Amino acid sequence: MRADSSKRTLWIGVGLVLALVAIFYQQLDLGRLLTLDSLKNSRDSLVGAYQGQPLLTLLVFFGVYVSATALSLPGAFVLTLAAGAMFGPWVGLVMVSFASSLGALLAFLGAAFLGGAVRAPLRRPNETATAEIAQLFKQAQDIRNTAAPNAREALA
Numbered sequence: 001m002r003a004d005s006s007k008r009t010l011w012i013g014v015g016l017v018l019a020l021v022a023i024f025y026q027q028l029d030l031g032r033l034l035t036l037d038s039l040k041n042s043r044d045s046l047v048g049a050y051q052g053q054p055l056l057t058l059l060v061f062f063g064v065y066v067s068a069t070a071l072s073l074p075g076a077f078v079l080t081l082a083a084g085a086m087f088g089p090w091v092g093l094v095m096v097s098f099a100s101s102l103g104a105l106l107a108f109l110g111a112a113f114l115g116g117a118v119r120a121p122l123r124r125p126n127e128t129a130t131a132e133i134a135q136l137f138k139q140a141q142d143i144r145n146t147a148a149p150n151a152r153e154a155l156a
Contacts, residue, residue: 066102066103
């Protein structure tokens with residue numbers, strides 16, 4: 001009973017987080033920010049932010065890129081171009097490489113975790129059926145051995 005309650009709470013929590021991300025994405029119209037035109041228009045301010053506070057800008061960009069990748073949000077192409085435009089080709093390459101790798105790892109772990117939770121109930125009936133079939137075979141062998149213990153020798 002306790003396990004079912006915790007699984008239900010987990011699924012409710014996951015659903016709420018996904019719903020909040022979707023609402024946040026729609027309400028703030030983040031899709032319009034992740035376009036090439038938006039990148040062109042804001043390039044100077046982005047470069048200025050990087051020149052003014054390089055460490056903070058790198059950390060914020062890293063977090064945004066990891067989040068976008070982990071949640072599979074559209075716009076990774078524009079974020080990749082933004083990294084090159086803001087930080088230069090080499091720093092941008094390193095930022096995008098590490099951020100995309102970490103985001104992909106988080107997406108994989110999330111899918112594996114949620115996939116395991118989905119597959120577990122589906123797997124149980126098969127394990128039960130396999131155990132029942134094995135038990136039936138054992139009973140059949142016991143009946144055969146009891147009814148005709150020397151049947152093999154008689155057939156040979």
